[in-house]
Amino acid sequence: MKFIERFVLFWYDFVVGDDWRVAVGVIAGFGVTALLVRADIAAWWLLPLVVLAMLGLTLWSAVRAAERHS
């Protein structure tokens, strides 16, 4: 059991890393993009915007955390 737990934790840390909200935002971005595509709406612009928003959010959190520790 411990091995499986450590294995899962390792891969979570490897892929998702420090900020799980980025992964959730990316998955949600894919979901909304797929819905727009199904509705025949041009959706190529959405993923770049999601990336901009998620990167901004995670950087902002990191900066706030650094400032709190200083």
Added chain:
Amino acid sequence: MNTSALFLVLAAFLASTVEMVEALTIVLAVGVTRGWRSALIGVAAATVALAAVVLVFGPALTLVPIDSLRLVIGGLLLIFGLQWLRKAILRASGYKALHDEEAIYEREAAEARAAGRTERAGLDWYSFTLAFKGVFLEGLEVAFIVVTFGSAQGSIPLAAVGAAAALVLVAGVGAMIHAPLSRVPENSMKFAVGVMLTTFGIFWGGEGVGVDWPGQDGALLGVLAFVIVMSFAFVKLLQREHEDVPAAPEPDAATVGAD
């Protein structure tokens, strides 16, 4: 060679170079302080394990339909790439300490000198496990990039060529100078890898959910330009924010992560 193939080789080469430079620092520190035999056997064992990872997962991924594959791989690359980009931007703007191979080498060497000696299977177990762990964990990121990039592009061998070229270059230079490769511009290279992983993540993930990119494959360059401009804008913005905040300490060299 088209644009995508060129990016594929370049991304595999750059990612492999930075990870191999980090692995080399660990192996050198152990080899120089405790002897080479066990350290080199650890390196060989880790290389075989990494080759097995690529050989098992590479062909398995080629069985998945290309749209589903690009969606899954695009998502993974995007999440993984944003980790690289986040750390690279924090380093470039002064919020995170720059990666310093000399300092890591000194720390690893001091720990290797202080560690006790345990013999297992005729090997200095500390040297073997540290070299194995260093090469395997750093190399796992390379294997991940080779397998994901290569399978989404339909050419794992091409990605493997980029990675192998980096391995030969880093191992060759390391063997010649017998010192950590501190002059390799690791931080800039990590920034470039983060940009490329994020670009391909957006592009392939978009294709996977059915997006029609304006200009088809040519849109890749547009996405690349967007990611570069966005990244440098964040660096500038954070540099202005950064006044008296001290840099966070560098994590342990052997710790795995997209750093």
